[in-house]
Amino acid sequence: MSIKTRAPVGREAIATFGWWRAHRFLILRRLSQMFFLSLFLLGPWFGIWWIKGNLSGSLSFGILPLTDPFIAAQSLIAGHWPELTGLIGALIVALAYALIGGRVYCSWVCPVNPVTDGAHWLHDRLGLKKGWQPKAGTRWWVLAMVVAVSALTGTIAWEFVNPVSMLHRGLIFGMGLAWAFVVAVFVFDLFVSRRGWCGHLCPVGTFYGLLGAKSVLRVSAARRADCDDCMDCFAVCPEMHVITPALRGQAGETPIILSHDCTNCGRCIDVCAKDVFAFTHRFDATDAPARDDRSRSQPASGASRAA
Amino acid sequence: MSAKKNSQPRQMDRRRFLQDSARGIAGCALAGMGLGYFISDARALPAQALRPPGALAEDDFLAACIRCGLCVRDCPYNTLVLAELGRDGPATGTPFFTARDIPCEMCEDIPCVLACPTGALDPALRDIDDAKMGVAVLIDQENCLNALGLRCDVCYRVCPVIDEAITLERSHNERSGHHAIFMPTVHADKCTGCGKCEKSCVLPGEAAIKVLPARIARAEAADHYKLGWEDRNPLVDDLIDLPDRLPGPGTDNLAAPGGYLPEAMPDPGMEGGFTPSFKLPGTRP
Numbered sequence: 139m140s141i142k143t144r145a146p147v148g149r150e151a152i153a154t155f156g157w158w159r160a161h162r163f164l165i166l167r168r169l170s171q172m173f174f175l176s177l178f179l180l181g182p183w184f185g186i187w188w189i190k191g192n193l194s195g196s197l198s199f200g201i202l203p204l205t206d207p208f209i210a211a212q213s214l215i216a217g218h219w220p221e222l223t224g225l226i227g228a229l230i231v232a233l234a235y236a237l238i239g240g241r242v243y244c245s246w247v248c249p250v251n252p253v254t255d256g257a258h259w260l261h262d263r264l265g266l267k268k269g270w271q272p273k274a275g276t277r278w279w280v281l282a283m284v285v286a287v288s289a290l291t292g293t294i295a296w297e298f299v300n301p302v303s304m305l306h307r308g309l310i311f312g313m314g315l316a317w318a319f320v321v322a323v324f325v326f327d328l329f330v331s332r333r334g335w336c337g338h339l340c341p342v343g344t345f346y347g348l349l350g351a352k353s354v355l356r357v358s359a360a361r362r363a364d365c366d367d368c369m370d371c372f373a374v375c376p377e378m379h380v381i382t383p384a385l386r387g388q389a390g391e392t393p394i395i396l397s398h399d400c401t402n403c404g405r406c407i408d409v410c411a412k413d414v415f416a417f418t419h420r421f422d423a424t425d426a427p428a429r430d431d432r433s434r435s436q437p438a439s440g441a442s443r444a445a
Numbered sequence: 446m447s448a449k450k451n452s453q454p455r456q457m458d459r460r461r462f463l464q465d466s467a468r469g470i471a472g473c474a475l476a477g478m479g480l481g482y483f484i485s486d487a488r489a490l491p492a493q494a495l496r497p498p499g500a501l502a503e504d505d506f507l508a509a510c511i512r513c514g515l516c517v518r519d520c521p522y523n524t525l526v527l528a529e530l531g532r533d534g535p536a537t538g539t540p541f542f543t544a545r546d547i548p549c550e551m552c553e554d555i556p557c558v559l560a561c562p563t564g565a566l567d568p569a570l571r572d573i574d575d576a577k578m579g580v581a582v583l584i585d586q587e588n589c590l591n592a593l594g595l596r597c598d599v600c601y602r603v604c605p606v607i608d609e610a611i612t613l614e615r616s617h618n619e620r621s622g623h624h625a626i627f628m629p630t631v632h633a634d635k636c637t638g639c640g641k642c643e644k645s646c647v648l649p650g651e652a653a654i655k656v657l658p659a660r661i662a663r664a665e666a667a668d669h670y671k672l673g674w675e676d677r678n679p680l681v682d683d684l685i686d687l688p689d690r691l692p693g694p695g696t697d698n699l700a701a702p703g704g705y706l707p708e709a710m711p712d713p714g715m716e717g718g719f720t721p722s723f724k725l726p727g728t729r730p
């Protein structure tokens with residue numbers, strides 16, 4: 139099935155449930171991204187210092203320390219044992235994401251997400267080819283590389299180039315030329331590799347994914363029996379390979395999307411006109427029958443390739 | 446399905462896996478080298494970027510500082526800033542200050558150190574007078590007004606550790622012949638590197654006195670050097686005390702001024718030298 143001949147993604151869902159219902163998690167996600175950014179901007183812009191610092195490390199209301207666990211981990215690898223405040227902050231953040239899904243950071247908080255989502259939107263509008271698609275394991279290699287360089291140079295290596303913290307810090311403390319890194323990510327996603335940055339390279343996302351490997355909050359293809367193969371969920375999912383095992387699973391296989399690559403963005407829930415997906419927890423054992431023709435048509439592999 | 450049928454694709458799988466891994470390793474090694482090179486480049490802290498009080502040595506600092514900017518936020522004088530990429534010299538996002546812009550006011554409670562969640566600013570620094578952000582150096586002794594023989598004294602007056610970190614050393618003014626020069630002189634063991642002197646140097650543009658990181662400003666005495674006037678202990682225990690050699694026959698000191706024998710004097714009647722109280726065998730009396 140060709141993407142080009144298909145009706146725009148989500149049209150059916152809008153027709154069935156209305157615009158808001160077919161966009162709610164997208165809107166909520168943008169609101170959440172703006173919310174977290176503006177919390178940090180309240181201080182420098184309006185002098186309301188509820189939160190000081192940035193995503194790398196912050197202090198809220200003078201008592202709650204938060205630290206990026208990925209940065210703390212690199213610091214440890216580089217040979218520095220952070221002070222208790224920093225460690226506690228990292229622990230709090232790590233625990234939170236371990237519960238709600240590590241890559242919730244990616245879809246609900248990370249300031250680069252609107253950038254790469256924007257690149258993807260434009261990519262779609264321009265009808266560009268998907269371009270270079272790195273191998274599935276590439277992000278692990280990148281993460282390993284960051285760990286190795288941290289150890290070898292004795293520095294928090296990724297922070298020298300991390301577009302995520304550069305953008306966030308830049309907005310709060312002053313940008314300098316950091317925008318160049320952000321533009322580079324945008325251009326990379328637009329012309330070089332569709333969904334390349336967040337989907338294949340960014341070690342921050344990989345680390346958070348690892349953190350949330352056993353997270354409680356999950357999306358489930360609970361009503362997968364109703365799926366009519368419109369492929370809209372594959373089209374909107376930034377990590378489409380995570381859908382297949384749950385949606386195309388045989389009866390008896392779990393309908394819960396267990397891959398830690400899933401960002402819990404909820405877009406599949408939005409765009410499905412058959413209301414197949416829903417947020418649930420990983421221990422949800424509700425029976426989810428597979429579609430009866432599953433064993434015959436086997437569109438799973440073909441579908442993920444097409445999408 | 447027989448095992449035989451399977452073996453072919455399995456081999457292919459293994460080969461592909463190995464190829465992919467090799468590619469992954471090669472790619473990451475390349476990217477890693479690039480990143481490492483970039484890091485070593487970004488590590489070179491420029492001379493006029495000073496780290497906040499209590500900052501660990503630069504190498505340790507880059508392992509510790511998460512670039513959160515909490516120190517920047519808690520500095521009441523807006524001394525500290527986070528380095529911006531391409532604009533400021535230090536590694537991007539790390540805190541520093543430029544003395545000539547806004548120096549450190551040496552807050553007694555050191556809020557920047559208290560704010561740091563990671564220990565990149567060492568909490569062991571309790572007394573701001575122990576801070577070592579750098580060392581002031583009177584770098585332009587040709588334009589410093591005091592060095593020219595005038596009484597400017599501004600750097601000396603503003604120093605929070607006045608008369609200890611910086612003193613005025615008096616010497617004769619050779620040029621005028623009857624004035625004194627009061628040379629601002631920094632004592633590195635007391636100087637905190639706050640930069641107040643550099644900030645207030647009255648010269649337009651660059652200051653004649655500048656705070657430099659200790660790694661640039663300070664030399665190090667070799668381990669075995671010893672200042673005999675400070676440390677009076679002998680170098681080696683049980684020094685061998687050789688007999689002092691007096692000028693006289695049998696020694697190489699035959700040409701001692703004034704000679705040693707009356708005969709050697711220009712006028713033999715002259716009282717010259719002395720007569721040794723000992724005699725080596727086989728020498729003339």
Ligand code: SF4
Pocket residue numbers: 243244245248249250251254302335336337340341342343344
């Ligand atoms: S993958 Fe990286 S850049 Fe993308 S959203 Fe996640 S943390 Fe942000």
Ligand code: SF4
Pocket residue numbers: 497498519520521522523524525548549550551552555556557558573
């Ligand atoms: S001691 Fe005070 S003035 Fe100096 S950097 Fe720290 S907070 Fe700022």
Ligand code: SF4
Pocket residue numbers: 195509510511512513514515516517539540560561562563564565566
């Ligand atoms: S508070 Fe500490 S960790 Fe944060 S930017 Fe300042 S020195 Fe770095």
Ligand code: SF4
Pocket residue numbers: 580581600603604605606607610611631635636637638639640641642643656
């Ligand atoms: S930097 Fe200058 S003002 Fe500050 S302690 Fe040293 S000599 Fe004094």
